[in-house]
Amino acid sequence: MAELIAARSTAVLEANWRTTHTVPAAGLYPHQWSWDSSFIAVGLSRISPRRAGQEMDALFAGQWDDGRLPQIIFDPHRDEDYAPGASFWQSRLIPGSPKQVETAGLVQPPNHAWAVWKIHQADPAESRRRSFLERNYSKLVRWHEYLSGRRDRGGSGLACIVHPWESGTDNSPLWDTVMKRIPADSKTELNRPDLQHADAGERPSQKEYGKYFWMAERYRDHGCDDADADYPFLMEDPLFNTLLAVSELALADIAAELGLPGEAHGDRAQQITEALEALYVPELGCYSARDVTDGTVVKKATINGLIPLLLPGQVHTDALLETLNGPRFMDGRALLVPSYDATAVDHNPALYWRGPAWFNMSWMVAEALDRLGHTDQAAFLRGNIGRLAAEHNFPEYVDPWTGAAHGTRRFSWTAALALETTY
Numbered sequence: 432m433a434e435l436i437a438a439r440s441t442a443v444l445e446a447n448w449r450t451t452h453t454v455p456a457a458g459l460y461p462h463q464w465s466w467d468s469s470f471i472a473v474g475l476s477r478i479s480p481r482r483a484g485q486e487m488d489a490l491f492a493g494q495w496d497d498g499r500l501p502q503i504i505f506d507p508h509r510d511e512d513y514a515p516g517a518s519f520w521q522s523r524l525i526p527g528s529p530k531q532v533e534t535a536g537l538v539q540p541p542n543h544a545w546a547v548w549k550i551h552q553a554d555p556a557e558s559r560r561r562s563f564l565e566r567n568y569s570k571l572v573r574w575h576e577y578l579s580g581r582r583d584r585g586g587s588g589l590a591c592i593v594h595p596w597e598s599g600t601d602n603s604p605l606w607d608t609v610m611k612r613i614p615a616d617s618k619t620e621l622n623r624p625d626l627q628h629a630d631a632g633e634r635p636s637q638k639e640y641g642k643y644f645w646m647a648e649r650y651r652d653h654g655c656d657d658a659d660a661d662y663p664f665l666m667e668d669p670l671f672n673t674l675l676a677v678s679e680l681a682l683a684d685i686a687a688e689l690g691l692p693g694e695a696h697g698d699r700a701q702q703i704t705e706a707l708e709a710l711y712v713p714e715l716g717c718y719s720a721r722d723v724t725d726g727t728v729v730k731k732a733t734i735n736g737l738i739p740l741l742l743p744g745q746v747h748t749d750a751l752l753e754t755l756n757g758p759r760f761m762d763g764r765a766l767l768v769p770s771y772d773a774t775a776v777d778h779n780p781a782l783y784w785r786g787p788a789w790f791n792m793s794w795m796v797a798e799a800l801d802r803l804g805h806t807d808q809a810a811f812l813r814g815n816i817g818r819l820a821a822e823h824n825f826p827e828y829v830d831p832w833t834g835a836a837h838g839t840r841r842f843s844w845t846a847a848l849a850l851e852t853t854y
């Protein structure tokens with residue numbers, strides 16, 4: 432079974448490779464996406480550390496002067512095939528943007544230092560031969576400085592996201608309340624090439640897209656400078672900030688390997704972990720998101736709120752595990768972790784980030800369970816990741832209860848993480 436999964440995963444990754452990087456999916460997502468590339472590179476590192484390094488290099492080529500790693504690096508030949516694309520962002524006109532490539536102005540969750548450290552660990556000799564860590568350390572430091580500096584819009588020590596796309600969990604119920612106050616009348620005409628590749632019932636709605644475009648326009652027209660005082664979407668997300676803390680810990684490991692002082696990274700991870708406490712909701716037994724514009728914490732249980740299980744020294748481990756295994760999530764019958772509370776009336780196991788199980792999330796939960804010594808449950812999730820991925824042609828997401836496939840197929844991070852589970 433493991434050989435079959437590895438062979439099929441490798442074929443998907445090979446087919447989705449485009450000279451310098453891997454596209455998330457050939458039709459639906461024809462450019463390079465930021466956090467996808469980290470997951471993809473972790474999988475690639477098992478079969479080709481060199482290619483994993485190229486994947487990260489291509490991503491860092493899109494870094495802005497302020498340190499941000501953009502959500503998307505556009506393939507100039509595919510502008511018609513995804514919206515909003517390079518012609519919407521016109522990034523070269525924005526001060527501080529890279530001039531060799533065109534990118535989005537937004538970002539995605541910071542799993543990059545974590546990935547870089549994992550890629551190094553997969554083959555330290557190869558990594559040293561190519562100075563992989565030396566090459567990337569200062570870029571990662573600048574990326575984190577951007578998030579901890581300009582993005583700490585609430586002054587709480589947590590980084591804010593400024594758009595649902597930045598969460599990686601685009602139409603998560605966590606954003607519903609704030610989305611109500613976002614206008615839907617963007618100046619740009621709504622263009623939905625995504626609907627040529629995916630069922631409309633499995634994608635965000637037209638109304639949500641109007642709001643997504645409105646926010647992207649406003650952020651772009653303010654020069655992507657994070658200084659727009661009345662900007663309406665400023666959210667502290669537990670998933671995003673957990674990955675920042677986990678990546679700070681990876682930077683501490685990278686610094687140690689390079690013989691550099693790394694205590695500041697450990698301190699920073701600790702500060703983020705402590706600041707996250709303000710996002711813990713005892714009655715749900717998990718973390719949630721905070722709206723920085725009015726200080727309210729959203730009362731919804733989503734997969735984002737379980738990812739802090741990855742934090743060492745997590746004080747709510749028992750409660751988080753109880754929530755994971757209780758009726759809101761696994762309920763003794765799920766094959767992979769649902770993205771949204773199964774007891775919620777609007778849980779929909781086929782709709783994007785509003786119920787289905789995503790492979791990257793279950794993979795991160797399995798990582799946390801392994802670290803906590805719950806190796807049987809980790810093995811259960813890892814086994815289902817490999818099996819469901821290979822059985823259903825590497826779907827973007829699945830029904831957590833039946834395993835039925837949804838979204839696009841031959842999705843790269845599904846393939847990469849299925850490959851990773853075979854090692």
Ligand code: 9WN
Pocket residue numbers: 455460464466467502596598599600601625
């Ligand atoms: C917007 C590429 C990306 C993932 C996100 C996922 C989806 C894009 C979209 O696809 O978002 O970035 O068009 O819906 O939600 O996590 O990075 O795979």
